[in-house]
Structure formats: C-alpha cells, structure tokens
Amino acid sequence: MHGNEDGETGVDDDVAAQGFVGIGAYILGRNMFGPVRGPWPDESWKGWWGDEPPYHTPVFVLTHHPRAPLEMAGGTTFHFVTDGIQSALEQAKDAASGFDVRLGGGVRTIRQYLSAALIDELHLAIVPVLLGDGEHLLGGLNLPVLGYECAERIEGARATHVTLRRRG
Numbered sequence: 788m789h790g791n792e793d794g795e796t797g798v799d800d801d802v803a804a805q806g807f808v809g810i811g812a813y814i815l816g817r818n819m820f821g822p823v824r825g826p827w828p829d830e831s832w833k834g835w836w837g838d839e840p841p842y843h844t845p846v847f848v849l850t851h852h853p854r855a856p857l858e859m860a861g862g863t864t865f866h867f868v869t870d871g872i873q874s875a876l877e878q879a880k881d882a883a884s885g886f887d888v889r890l891g892g893g894v895r896t897i898r899q900y901l902s903a904a905l906i907d908e909l910h911l912a913i914v915p916v917l918l919g920d921g922e923h924l925l926g927g928l929n930l931p932v933l934g935y936e937c938a939e940r941i942e943g944a945r946a947t948h949v950t951l952r953r954r955g
Contacts, residue, residue, distance in 0.1 A: 799912075799943035806910060811886025812879040813846040814872075816866065816896035820848045820865065827854050846881040848876045849896060872899050894922035901925075904933050907953050912946040 795798070821832045834840055835943040839860040846865045868875040879888040890900055907946045910925075928938075930951065939950040 795944075797944055798941060799948075800947045802910070802912070802941060802943065806889070806897045810844060811844050811883025811889050812844050812888050813889060813891050814875050814879050814896070814900075815848050815891040816893045817850045818893045819850055819891050819896070820850075824826065826852045830854065830857070833857060833859065839863070840865075844892075845879070847852040847879045847882075847898045849875055864903060872896075872903065872905070876900075876905060894924050897924060901928055901930070901933065901935075904935075904953060906936075906951075909935075909950070911947060911949045914946045 823832050834857075839847070840863040843862040844917075846863060847866055848867050849872065850867050850869060852867075853869050856867070857865040859865070866878065868878060876888065890897060890906060897909075898920055899905075901909070934953050934955065935951045936954055937949060938952040943949040
C-alpha cells in the first residue's frame with residue numbers, strides 16, 4: 788500500500804507517489820466512500836479506511852442523499868454533495884486553495900466528468916488482470932471529440948501508465 792515502508796519500488800511506485808503530490812481536495816462517488824445504498828440508515832458508516840483516511844484534505848462525496856460533514860483524523864473531512872458534479876467540482880476547487888482536485892472515482896463518476904470535459908488530466912494504470920464483467924470506463928465515449936489526447940505512456944513492471952489530457 789502506498790505510504791507504507793514495505794513494498795516495491797520502481798516506475799510503478801514513482802507514478803503512484805506522483806499522484807498524491809499537490810492535491811488539495813478529492814471528489815469521490817458514493818460507491819468509493821462505502822457500500823451503503825439509498826438513504827443513509829444512520830451515520831455509523833465512516834468509509835473503508837478506519838479512523839484516519841489516506842486523503843488528509845477535504846473530500847467531496849457525490850450522493851443523492853444528504854448527510855452532515857464527517858470530520859476524521861489526519862485532516863480529512865468528508866462533505867456529501869447532493870446537487871451534482873459541477874457543484875462538487877466548484878466546492879472542491881474552493882477547498883483546494885489553488886492546489887489540484889483529484890477525482891477518485893468510481894467508474895460512473897469518472898464517466899460523468901469525462902463526458903462533461905471537466906477532467907484536465909486522467910491517469911490510467913492498465914494492468915493485465917482478468918476481472919470478469921464490470922463497468923466500462925471508456926465505452927461509448929469519443930475522447931478525441933471531447934477534446935482529449937494521449938499525452939504520455941510509461942511502461943512499469945506491473946502496469947502501463949497512460950495519461951490523457953484535455954487539449955487547450
């Protein structure tokens with residue numbers, strides 16, 4: 788896991804570490820926050836990460852169901868946004884104070900932001916693992932028409948890292 792003392796080093800580790808530099812806020816889809824569906828039955832679920840999530844910044848969770856902000860150890864506060872992706876982006880940019888906003892996913896969240904051409908740069912780590920049937924990240928999206936181009940490709944030991952950038 789990134790940030791632990793054990794593990795591998797090399798290109799893949801370097802690319803992963805670079806993904807945490809200069810981040811002032813995150814946006815996550817509700818599924819990335821937790822497995823709870825529908826209205827929140829209570830506020831006992833606090834995410835997958837335990838008492839100190841790895842973000843250490845404000846995190847904006849897209850949801851259709853209101854919930855009070857959740858302050859966690861290490862500087863992470865989860866804010867639950869019910870009025871759409873544009874609102875979440877505006878709130879995250881304000882909270883980031885000039886630093887970058889990182890979109891954490893999942894697939895539906897990334898597709899919404901890509902479709903609206905609201906992602907400046909997208910890093911894809913392509914790993915040859917068969918996972919079965921799942922959500923298609925890029926299916927049906929015409930990225931060149933949306934203004935995206937492949938800006939970089941780096942071969943690592945465990946993954947191929949592709950960076951897509953929005954032109955202009």
